[in-house]
Amino acid sequence: TCITDKAAAAADKIFDYIIVGAGLGGLTVGNKLSGKGFSVLIVEAGPDLSWNPEVFNAEDRVFQSATCNWQYPVLANNGSKLPSTIDSGACIGGSTSINGMVWYRPTKAEVDRLETLGNPGWNWDSISPHMKAIERNHVPDETQIAQGAGVDPAVHGYSGAVNTSFPTPMRIPKAVALYKQALPFAFSGLTVGSDLSNRTSVVSASTSWTIWYDSATGKNRRSSAADALLWSPDQQRDSLTVLANHTVDRILFSKDMTATGVVFGSKSVTKGKMSRVYAKKGVVLSAGTFGSAPILERSGIGNAVALKAAGVKQFLNLPGVGANLNDQPGTSTSALIAEAFRNDTSIVDGRNLFGPQISLINIDEIWGASASIYSNELISPSALRSRAQALVEAGAAANIDGAEAILNTTISLILQSRLPVAELLAESYPSVISAIFWPLMPLSRGHVHINSPDAFAPPAIMPRFLTDEFDQAVAIAVARRTRDLFNAPPFKNVVADAYLDPPISRNGTDEEYLAWLSKTTSGASHWIGTTAMMPKKLGGVVDERLRVYGTKNLRVVDAGILPFQITSHTMSMLYAVASRAASLILADA
Numbered sequence: 001t002c003i004t005d006k007a008a009a010a011a012d013k014i015f016d017y018i019i020v021g022a023g024l025g026g027l028t029v030g031n032k033l034s035g036k037g038f039s040v041l042i043v044e045a046g047p048d049l050s051w052n053p054e055v056f057n058a059e060d061r062v063f064q065s066a067t068c069n070w071q072y073p074v075l076a077n078n079g080s081k082l083p084s085t086i087d088s089g090a091c092i093g094g095s096t097s098i099n100g101m102v103w104y105r106p107t108k109a110e111v112d113r114l115e116t117l118g119n120p121g122w123n124w125d126s127i128s129p130h131m132k133a134i135e136r137n138h139v140p141d142e143t144q145i146a147q148g149a150g151v152d153p154a155v156h157g158y159s160g161a162v163n164t165s166f167p168t169p170m171r172i173p174k175a176v177a178l179y180k181q182a183l184p185f186a187f188s189g190l191t192v193g194s195d196l197s198n199r200t201s202v203v204s205a206s207t208s209w210t211i212w213y214d215s216a217t218g219k220n221r222r223s224s225a226a227d228a229l230l231w232s233p234d235q236q237r238d239s240l241t242v243l244a245n246h247t248v249d250r251i252l253f254s255k256d257m258t259a260t261g262v263v264f265g266s267k268s269v270t271k272g273k274m275s276r277v278y279a280k281k282g283v284v285l286s287a288g289t290f291g292s293a294p295i296l297e298r299s300g301i302g303n304a305v306a307l308k309a310a311g312v313k314q315f316l317n318l319p320g321v322g323a324n325l326n327d328q329p330g331t332s333t334s335a336l337i338a339e340a341f342r343n344d345t346s347i348v349d350g351r352n353l354f355g356p357q358i359s360l361i362n363i364d365e366i367w368g369a370s371a372s373i374y375s376n377e378l379i380s381p382s383a384l385r386s387r388a389q390a391l392v393e394a395g396a397a398a399n400i401d402g403a404e405a406i407l408n409t410t411i412s413l414i415l416q417s418r419l420p421v422a423e424l425l426a427e428s429y430p431s432v433i434s435a436i437f438w439p440l441m442p443l444s445r446g447h448v449h450i451n452s453p454d455a456f457a458p459p460a461i462m463p464r465f466l467t468d469e470f471d472q473a474v475a476i477a478v479a480r481r482t483r484d485l486f487n488a489p490p491f492k493n494v495v496a497d498a499y500l501d502p503p504i505s506r507n508g509t510d511e512e513y514l515a516w517l518s519k520t521t522s523g524a525s526h527w528i529g530t531t532a533m534m535p536k537k538l539g540g541v542v543d544e545r546l547r548v549y550g551t552k553n554l555r556v557v558d559a560g561i562l563p564f565q566i567t568s569h570t571m572s573m574l575y576a577v578a579s580r581a582a583s584l585i586l587a588d589a
């Protein structure tokens with residue numbers, strides 16, 4: 001494998017395949033295609049940080065660091081710039097180089113819904129073998145199990161490239177044990193199980209992380225897509241070139257809209273001078289939810305209004321490009337630890353692994369018998385229509401039928417499959433214990449579009465978090481319950497103030513919670529949807545073989561193709577999606 005930042009390695013050359021973006025999707029596809037002997041070029045906007053411990057050591061991760069991070073600007077619903085930015089991986093490995101490393105699986109019900117939405121062949125039976133094949137789970141030892149590591153051998157793979165395990169040594173603080181005991185006080189009926197990858201019966205448990213213990217350094221290493229599929233000595237390829245530090249501007253097409261190559265350049269290496277490189281068999285966009293839609297738009301593919309506003313001539317009308325942006329809107333509440341226990345690391349955590357215990361909560365566990373109030377509203381046809389209309393009017397859906405189809409998918413997962421609507425993670429720090437949470441299957445949607453034809457300018461991202469009243473109701477209810485959780489008997493001696501943050505009293509109103517949520521909410525970093533895989537008439541951007549409608553030899557393989565949110569963190573699903581995509585590409589080759 002050649003990893004370089006010299007444009008000459010690619011400029012004016014011809015490869016079988018060009019892949020844009022060396023993140024989760026791009027590296028998975030690149031690894032598989034080059035493994036079959038095809039010549040593959042991956043063009044990555046960011047650098048190779050294989051030397052940087054912040055990227056390769058799991059516990060050297062710096063939360064919201066600027067290293068390997070696009071820090072995309074983000075817009076409020078009125079179009080004004082928010083003070084916060086969006087984290088997204090900007091180096092080889094993409095977001096897997098900076099993410100929280102939490103690994104567990106989605107449910108069969110939701111994966112099967114990909115097929116019922118109009119994508120033949122995308123169901124649990126076709127996806128789960130890929131999920132298993134990519135994973136190399138290290139079964140926890142007795143000490144790790146004693147510390148809370150979950151073990152269910154049936155729900156992992158053991159011979160793949162991506163390592164999943166628990167840290168060595170494992171040291172889960174006691175606050176997490178208390179949190180487990182307190183959960184049923186806040187969410188009646190919520191049971192604590194062993195391994196959250198078992199989604200048939202477990203709703204609250206520990207999860208594995210994408211890490212492996214490196215005995216040579218004595219550190220837990222991050223098993224990013226780069227670590228697993230690119231840098232690893234047993235994954236070297238004769239026919240794979242990765243060009244780092246170069247941004248892809250747009251796709252080159254022949255007259256019949258066959259993708260023939262890409263235009264790329266670098267601000268730092270070539271001072272913005274652009275070059276061309278050609279593909280015999282195809283171009284694959286894997287630039288992520290915020291990267292692939294803008295490349296399509298700069299190539300003249302997308303919604304007429306967005307392209308006109310950015311000053312780009314339209315070649316292909318695909319109104320779904322950049323619409324349907326979705327992430328889970330996250331925030332946290334905190335309780336103050338009693339003075340006697342502050343900085344006691346047996347109680348609270350000084351470590352940097354995210355979410356040692358994760359709970360997934362459905363509408364019954366949140367609202368009990370009152371859940372029917374919400375279900376009645378969700379199944380009402382007039383409510384569905386007005387939700388869909390609101391999304392179309394906001395530019396968050398291409399058309400009413402598409403918006404209804406996507407909303408209905410999520411609503412039926414919430415009501416019929418009784419899947420969780422909120423995720424809750426316990427985190428403890430020297431002086432506080434926090435409950436981080438987010439509505440898990442939001443109905444709100446936003447959009448991403450380019451502002452200009454400039455390849456180096458950031459896109460305009462408007463998430464429109466919590467614009468749907470159901471998402472608001474979930475967030476408010478869970479926020480209130482997390483405070484009951486810290487006030488529950490198991491925390492009696494350990495917590496001094498269960499209502500530390502937000503500064504809202506025990507009897508705070510919905511309005512107070514909503515005002516607080518609108519100030520503190522940011523994405524859980526599971527961004528999806530802007531190049532959705534769906535029938536074209538519903539506003540889809542790619543078909544069930546991930547080919548961009550109206551083009552030839554052009555595919556998208558990244559998080560953007562997922563049309564609706566899933567109830568696990570994204571990696572397990574996306575590795576399976578990318579691996580299946582590689583099989584489809586190879587079959588077509």
Ligand SMILES: Cc1cc2nc3c(=O)[nH]c(=O)nc-3n(C[C@H](O)[C@H](O)[C@H](O)COP(=O)(O)OP(=O)(O)OC[C@H]3O[C@@H](n4cnc5c(N)ncnc54)[C@H](O)[C@@H]3O)c2cc1C
Pocket residue numbers: 020021022023024025026043044045046087088089090091092093094095096098099100101102103246247248249286287288289290291292295354524525526527557558559560569570571572574
């Ligand atoms: C902070 C954070 C925490 C997360 N935590 C978790 C977690 O704990 N568990 C989990 O399962 N998931 C987590 N995720 C989500 C998961 O990492 C992503 O969903 C996944 O990596 C997306 O894969 P992708 O291929 O779509 O994009 P990425 O992996 O982000 O790769 C896209 C790549 O394309 C490159 N690129 C973009 N534009 C261009 C261009 N024009 N030219 C060339 N290259 C370009 C980018 O630099 C990047 O390297 C987290 C994500 C983040 C950001």
